[in-house]
Amino acid sequence: MTSAVQKRPITGPEPTAIERWLRELSSNWGGIALIALFWEIAGRLLNQLWLPPFSKVVARLWDLLTDGTLAPHILSSLTVLVTGFAIALVFGLIIGTLMGLSSWVNAALDIYVNSFLFTPGLIFAPILFAIFGLSDATRVSVVVIYAMFIIIINTAAAVRHVDRPLLEMAASYGASRWTALVRIVMPDAFPLIIAGIRMGVGRAVKGMVNGEMFIALIGIGGQAAKFGKQFDFTSVWAISVFIMVIAVIINQSVSRIEQRLTRWVG
Amino acid sequence: MARLVAFIIFAGLWEWGATSANSILIPTFTETAKALFETMFVTGDVWPALWISNIPMLIGYGISVAVSVPLGLAMARWTVADRMLNPITALMLALPIAPLVPVVLVALGMGMTPKVVIIILFSWVFITTNVRAGTRQVDRHLVEMARSFGASEREVWFRILIPGAIPAVFAGLRIGLGRAFAGMVIVELIMLPVGIGAQLMDYRGDFKADLLYATTIVVVMEAVLLAIAMQAFERHLIRWK
Amino acid sequence: MSSIIDIKGMSHAYGGAGGTLALSDVNLEIRKNEFVTLLGPSGCGKTTLMRAIGGLVTPTSGSVLVNGKQVRGPNLDCAIVFQNFALMPWASVLQNVAFGLEMRGVGKAERMEKAREAIALVGLRGFEDKYPKQLSGGMQQRVGLARALVVSTPIMLMDEPFGALDQQTRRYMQEELLNIWQQDQRSVVFVTHDMEEAILLADRVVLMSNRPGRIEEVLDINFERPRNPEEVERMPEFIELKEYLWNRLRQMHEMSAA
Ligand SMILES: Nc1ncnc2c1ncn2[C@@H]1O[C@H](COP(=O)(O)OP(=O)(O)O)[C@@H](O)[C@H]1O
Ligand SMILES: [Mg+2]
Numbered sequence: 001m002t003s004a005v006q007k008r009p010i011t012g013p014e015p016t017a018i019e020r021w022l023r024e025l026s027s028n029w030g031g032i033a034l035i036a037l038f039w040e041i042a043g044r045l046l047n048q049l050w051l052p053p054f055s056k057v058v059a060r061l062w063d064l065l066t067d068g069t070l071a072p073h074i075l076s077s078l079t080v081l082v083t084g085f086a087i088a089l090v091f092g093l094i095i096g097t098l099m100g101l102s103s104w105v106n107a108a109l110d111i112y113v114n115s116f117l118f119t120p121g122l123i124f125a126p127i128l129f130a131i132f133g134l135s136d137a138t139r140v141s142v143v144v145i146y147a148m149f150i151i152i153i154n155t156a157a158a159v160r161h162v163d164r165p166l167l168e169m170a171a172s173y174g175a176s177r178w179t180a181l182v183r184i185v186m187p188d189a190f191p192l193i194i195a196g197i198r199m200g201v202g203r204a205v206k207g208m209v210n211g212e213m214f215i216a217l218i219g220i221g222g223q224a225a226k227f228g229k230q231f232d233f234t235s236v237w238a239i240s241v242f243i244m245v246i247a248v249i250i251n252q253s254v255s256r257i258e259q260r261l262t263r264w265v266g
Numbered sequence: 267m268a269r270l271v272a273f274i275i276f277a278g279l280w281e282w283g284a285t286s287a288n289s290i291l292i293p294t295f296t297e298t299a300k301a302l303f304e305t306m307f308v309t310g311d312v313w314p315a316l317w318i319s320n321i322p323m324l325i326g327y328g329i330s331v332a333v334s335v336p337l338g339l340a341m342a343r344w345t346v347a348d349r350m351l352n353p354i355t356a357l358m359l360a361l362p363i364a365p366l367v368p369v370v371l372v373a374l375g376m377g378m379t380p381k382v383v384i385i386i387l388f389s390w391v392f393i394t395t396n397v398r399a400g401t402r403q404v405d406r407h408l409v410e411m412a413r414s415f416g417a418s419e420r421e422v423w424f425r426i427l428i429p430g431a432i433p434a435v436f437a438g439l440r441i442g443l444g445r446a447f448a449g450m451v452i453v454e455l456i457m458l459p460v461g462i463g464a465q466l467m468d469y470r471g472d473f474k475a476d477l478l479y480a481t482t483i484v485v486v487m488e489a490v491l492l493a494i495a496m497q498a499f500e501r502h503l504i505r506w507k
Numbered sequence: 508m509s510s511i512i513d514i515k516g517m518s519h520a521y522g523g524a525g526g527t528l529a530l531s532d533v534n535l536e537i538r539k540n541e542f543v544t545l546l547g548p549s550g551c552g553k554t555t556l557m558r559a560i561g562g563l564v565t566p567t568s569g570s571v572l573v574n575g576k577q578v579r580g581p582n583l584d585c586a587i588v589f590q591n592f593a594l595m596p597w598a599s600v601l602q603n604v605a606f607g608l609e610m611r612g613v614g615k616a617e618r619m620e621k622a623r624e625a626i627a628l629v630g631l632r633g634f635e636d637k638y639p640k641q642l643s644g645g646m647q648q649r650v651g652l653a654r655a656l657v658v659s660t661p662i663m664l665m666d667e668p669f670g671a672l673d674q675q676t677r678r679y680m681q682e683e684l685l686n687i688w689q690q691d692q693r694s695v696v697f698v699t700h701d702m703e704e705a706i707l708l709a710d711r712v713v714l715m716s717n718r719p720g721r722i723e724e725v726l727d728i729n730f731e732r733p734r735n736p737e738e739v740e741r742m743p744e745f746i747e748l749k750e751y752l753w754n755r756l757r758q759m760h761e762m763s764a765a
Contacts (some may be wrong), residue, residue, distance in 0.1 A: 012476045050372040108272030117414065119446035119486045122455055127482055130291045173449045196294040206362070213364045221365065225456065228368030232426025236365055244360045251360070409592035413581045414561050415607040415658070425606075429597045506597045506638040 022032045052234040053239050061238035070242075071222065077208055077219040080136055084143025085204040091144075092151030092200065097151065100159025100189070101181075113152050121145040121207055125214045139219065142191070146207025147200040153197025158189030191262045198254045293476040301476035305382025311477075312465070312484050319461030322378050323450040326385025332389045334442065335435055343427065351394075358391040363449070367457045381453055388449030393398055393442035400434015401504060403426065432502050442495045447489055511532070511662065511694050512537035512560055517569030518719075519555055525566055529555040531719035533569070539661075540692040543701055544709040546752065548759060552720025553698040554590060557664045560696065561585045561738040573662070582662075583611075586655035590666035590698070592647045594639040600626065600650050625653035630676075630748040644671035649680070656687065665697045669704065677760050679734055681707060689733050702752045706745060714752065718757045723755070 004169040007106030036054050063069045101115070123136070124145055132138040162185045172179045212221025216229075220239060225261075227235040277295045284294040293301070305312040340347040341355075367384055374380040408426050417425060454463025462485060469478040530552040537543050544555045558564045559571050561623045562582035573585075586607065594603050600763045601622055608618035626635055629649040639647050646725045648671045655663055669684045685708065688695060699705050705712045710712070710725045730739050739745050 028353045031350070032357065035353060035357065048373070050369045058502065107268035112276075113267065114493075118444065119489040120444075120451040122448070123451050123482055123485050125455060126470050130470050130478065141296055143417075194333050195496055209362050210364050210452055210456070212414055213452075216456070221324045224365035228365065230327055231368075231372065233372070240362055240365045243362045244357070247362070248360045257363060405593070407589060407591050407593045408595060410558075410563050411587070411589055412606075412610070414563055414585070414587045415654075416583045416610040417582060421610065426595065429595065432597070504597075504642065 096155025099156035129167035142211030147204035156194035301480035322381035326382040327446040334393035342401035389445040396438030403433040404430030513572040528719040544705040547715030625657040
């Protein structure tokens with residue numbers, strides 16, 4: 001047997017990774033430029049309040065960034081994001097590992113974890129707002145709820161499905177339970193855990209924006225909500241584009257780090 | 267067994283914490299359970315609100331599925347479609363929808379239409395990209411096998427590509443439903459509280475914390491039930507996995 | 508005897524000229540009802556050669572004729588047993604085996620009956636309603652074999668069909684294949700990297716080498732038919748042939764390692 005059943009895309013021969021990346025980048029950038037152009041033309045032709053031309057949006061974004069309107073809000077949002085994500089990460093990893101190692105813990109918690117995972121986190125915003133009010137704790141807890149459960153689920157699954165033969169190998173060479181956990185379980189589970197963390201980052205950003213939209217006062221999301229209420233749609237679009245760019249940058253960096261850290265998976 | 271113990275610990279902690287906090291904003295576990303029972307079975311207050319919120323969600327999700335599944339299949343099979351749609355899906359995956367809700371409202375006016383559109387905006391790209399990715403995973407060797415036994419393009423579609431894509435389509439439908447549901451909640455909470463969102467806001471304003479918690483739990487239960495139903499349906503259809 | 512497959516000056520590069528050269532200037536004639544085995548190190552283009560005969564790849568240069576006609580597109584005179592099984596995971600064993608007949612427009616009752624017979628022939632009776640995932644690798648491979656047998660084409664292309672089988676099943680399947688071939692004659696192109704198997708089954712062994720893939724040598728195998736593998740294996744000529752092939756393959760290996 002030279003090859004097991006391999007899965008390949010059904011369209012054409014497979015290009016190398018670099019080719020694929022170049023192709024994707026160029027085709028996507030071309031396409032994105034086209035979309036921007038289309039937006040510009042549509043904005044000018046339709047002449048509607050809700051669809052300002054792309055150039056105006058970019059100009060407004062520049063103004064908002066340079067005149068100091070956004071800066072304190074960006075700072076506030078990022079603080080909330082980082083705090084919330086850090087809490088989600090620590091608790092996510094601990095709870096996930098416990099659920100992966102102990103079927104008892106898993107059985108006890110899986111209903112709740114899955115329920116939180118299936119439920120849009122923002123539904124808890126009214127409760128959180130009732131408890132914490134306007135303090136940062138409200139936004140931080142929304143971020144935690146958005147990000148933590150995917151980390152728990154992936155960590156638990158990764159730890160639970162650790163390669164059995166590998167564990168037996170370790171035991172046969174005399175590894176203790178702790179050594180096996182550190183040397184076998186964690187490295188084996190690592191790629192899946194990292195994937196969970198990456199998804200957690202994406203969800204944390206969403207939680208931050210949605211939570212701020214709900215409170216409608218502070219942070220970038222709060223600014224977007226404020227401008228929306230004032231029918232200042234150029235600014236709404238500007239902030240949306242800004243959030244999108246930030247989300248892409250965060251996502252790309254995390255993926256880059258993920259690839260770097262899991263190169264050995266091949 | 268473990269579940270029961272965990273539930274008792276959880277309820278006990280809640281009861282104890284709420285009692286000692288003694289805040290009008292934090293109901294005890296028993297108060298919440300009582301309110302849950304009331305809103306579901308005695309007054310039935312939760313049902314009309316839930317229904318009002320769900321209608322645009324279901325319509326929007328239906329439209330989203332009808333459009334996004336064929337788009338995803340086309341992207342997987344034809345390079346041209348893939349090239350054309352890739353930039354759009356890439357942008358849409360990253361574009362935050364919540365801040366744009368007022369934009370849609372002004373563009374489409376009040377009523378149901380903007381909500382349906384927002385639900386579609388929330389869900390379509392996830393369905394399309396999942397269907398595309400999954401269909402591309404269909405074993406290329408199977409297409410070759412079918413060809414070698416004389417299958418036509420049509421037969422390749424119906425006997426290989428579509429059956430092979432079904433798991434991916436379902437994953438897309440499941441994720442899309444989750445997104446549509448999130449869209450419903452977000453619209454209700456940040457812009458147009460008419461159904462469940464309005465109820466939550468009222469309870470919060472009137473300091474009816476027990477009902478606020480109970481209603482939240484109902485929404486969570488709906489989300490979980492929808493997810494479970496989708497999974498069961500999926501498992502039923504894809505027994506060969 | 509007339510040739511049914513005629514390959515002339517065929518080369519193939521994946522990804523077009525300038526891509527990976529998988530086969531270079533292959534010339535081979537295969538006679539009607541002949542049993543030919545392709546033997547060579549992995550990556551020497553055995554699968555590519557079979558796919559060219561089956562019409563699944565169009566060679567970048569040269570020609571492949573089957574029954575005197577240039578092969579263009581899937582060649583329905585061939586039934587292929589795929590190296591990777593190529594079973595539809597969502598279809599039962601029975602549906603998988605009947606697939607080729609269905610594509611040829613055979614009615615349901617008839618194709619089910621024929622498929623059942625073929626399933627019994629490869630020793631899988633009782634597994635008709637199982638899904639591929641529920642079978643071992645060896646059993647899956649036999650499903651692929653049954654699917655190819657049941658369409659009774661004049662040519663059968665088999666890509667390492669017994670690679671995933673254990674020794675005993677493998678021997679049983681070799682004997683069964685020889686029986687089938689003896690009874691209703693057809694041309695078989697059989698890829699293997701097992702020297703003994705190549706000799707046991709073949710009228711001719713085509714020895715291939717690497718980088719780029721080409722035909723090194725074609726050996727006539729003249730053991731009497733019908734053959735009994737056990738007896739053949741004990742013959743001095745067999746042992747001699749085996750040693751010869753062993754040395755040739757080792758040379759190739761050393762050349763490509765150098
Ligand atoms: N689809 C493909 N695209 C690019 N190269 C291929 C493809 N299939 C096979 N090759 C290359 O062609 C050569 C011959 O492959 P193959 O015919 O599968 O050899 P074998 O079956 O003898 O192991 C190998 O170097 C292989 O890497
Ligand atoms: Mg091969």
